[in-house]
Each structure stands twice: as C-alpha cells, then as structure tokens.
Amino acid sequence: MHLLKSVHKWLSLVIAIQLGLWLLSGLVFNILDPQQVSGEALSAKPTAATIANAGPLLNHQDIIALYGQGAVRDINLHTLLGRSVYRVTLPDRIDLYDAGTGARLVVTATLARQIAQRDYLGNPADIASISKIQAPTLETRRHRGPVWQVAIDDRANTTLYISAEDGDLLERRNDTWRLFDFFWMLHIMDYRGRQDFNHLLVIVAAFGCLWLAISGCILLVNSFSLPGSGFLTRRRRRTVPVQVYNQTGSLARELRLPTGATLIDALAQQGIELPSLCGGGGNCGQCLVRIQAEAPVSADDRRLIATERLAAGYRLACRQRVDNPIAVELAGAPTTGSRRIGIEK
Structure with a gap:
C-alpha cells in the first residue's frame, strides 16, 4: 500500500501539470483572434474565378496523351492569376499547362511574388524575400512537394507559402499563428509533428488518468478501513x-x-x-x-x-x-x- 501511495502521489503531480497545460492552452485559444491566427485579417477578399481565355480551350485528352497510359491520376481546369490552366496530378508531382495553348507552365519566384501580392492586403513593397523550400517545415507540415516561402516585413511577421507545383496558396503564417501553434503542441502533447491526436504519449496519459482514478478509489476505501481514520470514525x-x-x-x-x-x-x-x-x-x-x-x-x-x-x-x-x-x-x-x-x- 505504501508503494501504491507513492506512485499515486507522483503520478498525480504529472497529471496535474498536464491538466494545467490543457487549461492554459484552452484559455489562450479563446483569447486569440481566429482571423489573426488564420492570417485572413491581412488577406484580400477572393474574387470569383472566371475563364479568362478568349479563344477555345484545349481538350483535356490532348494533355493526358502527353503521358503514358494510366500515368495521370487527375486533371482539372482552374485559374491562376486570371489565366485558365490545366492542373495535372501525377503519382509523384503536379504539372501545369496553359489551357489555351497547351504550353507547360512553371511556378517561378516571379510568379510566386505576383500570387503573394494578389493575396496580401498590406503594402506589396513589404515583401522582403522569396525562397524555395524542398522539404516540409513545421509551418508547412501538412503539405508535400516544393514550396515558395514569401517572407513579408510587417508587424505580424507574415509568411505566405505558395506551392511551387501549381501556384496554390497553401498557408498564411504569422506570429499570432506561431503562438497558437506552440500552445496547440502543448494541448495535444505532440511535441514533434504537432498534428497527431492519437500518439503514444496521449494513450499513456489516458491510461495514467484511469490508473489514478482506480488507485484513488482503492486508497479511499483503504482509508476507511484504517483504525480511527476517516470522517465517519x-x-x-x-x-x-x-x-x-x-x-x-x-x-x-x-x-x-x-x-x-x-x-x-x-x-x-x-x-x-x-x-x-x-x-x-x-x-x-x-x-x-x-x-x-x-x-x-x-x-x-x-x-x-x-x-x-x-x-x-x-x-x-x-x-x-x-x-x-x-x-x-x-x-x-x-x-x-x-x-x-x-x-x-
């Protein structure tokens, strides 16, 4: 019983610390402005996409024919800076083609800057640097493939991430999001990837709470059986x-x-x-x-x-x-x- 008391005491301390972190992170989530966290506060309002090409569009089968049988997983038509393009999804990458001419398109640093300027509500001159990232970082952990990182010199230290494959704006990050992300890590107890709810540490914590409840009941019952102990006696x-x-x-x-x-x-x-x-x-x-x-x-x-x-x-x-x-x-x-x-x- 002495060992049970000792384990119960120290495990209670560990669980209490995590409970405190859950309460603190929940409070932070309620205080932070969702618009600031998502970066939408400095994002221009999107406009409805329209087909910009005046002439006829290529048949998508002509684009598929450029690849081997069964190589294309998906092909769809969308707009990029007002330009109609075919987005071709392959097993290992994404290719872009001009929907009117069939020319292959590449998302360059210049094109990434134009995409960022269209999305950013602040002064376009605040764009400080553009660099290409090949491997995912904590700020782009949900995406794979090369990404253009557009750093903006504003009060929020905004960073836009644009896909180097199809030009999609993937993420808007800023200091408010980074604060949110830190407490999100503490909240879900995923100290590496910061996105997994069902990892070993959470499972261990859940079983620890269960064991704490069971051992607490055992100690409570035992306290009533001790001579002269308990409020009833x-x-x-x-x-x-x-x-x-x-x-x-x-x-x-x-x-x-x-x-x-x-x-x-x-x-x-x-x-x-x-x-x-x-x-x-x-x-x-x-x-x-x-x-x-x-x-x-x-x-x-x-x-x-x-x-x-x-x-x-x-x-x-x-x-x-x-x-x-x-x-x-x-x-x-x-x-x-x-x-x-x-x-x-």
Missing part, C-alpha cells in the same frame, strides 16, 4: 488517558488522546510537536519516545532503533497508535511549529 472515536513525562522523568501533562491516531499526530493536536524530518513517514527516526508499557515493534522501529533501546521501550511516535492508556516519556525536546518541513533538534 472521527465522530465516534473514543479517547484514552495518556501521561506525558519529560526527559527528567517528571510528569509534564495528562492528556486524553483519540484512539486510532498515531502518537505523533495525537500529541501534535495537543500542541506537542515532536521533531521529525520525514513528516511522520518512519524514515528519519527523530520522533523517538519511550513508552512505559508493552508496545508493539514495527519494522521501522527495528530498522532505526538499537536493540537495547527497543528493549527499554523506545519507539517511533509515528509508528505507534493510541489504543490504550499509556505513559510516554519524551526522548527529545518537543518543538513548536510544523514538523512537516523538518525540525532540528
């Missing part, structure tokens, strides 16, 4: 007379202490604080008393008290329960104040 607990002697052997006080309580706790309730560095855990051996009657010997008594002193009636007050009238001689000077934080002799 305190109401009907009887008391017994206890005589307290000082180190000189003279009678210091006559008390009535509740049965079932440990001697160190019962004396503390009467204002007699015995020295203790372990808070009554049976580890420091400082709450030594001499009982002038036959008293049970605990494992901690045998471990911390010499054999000859055990024979003389010395016991640890934290391991002795008040069951019958007894006389107790204080082996060390009692103190005032809390023994829980450690009292020097």
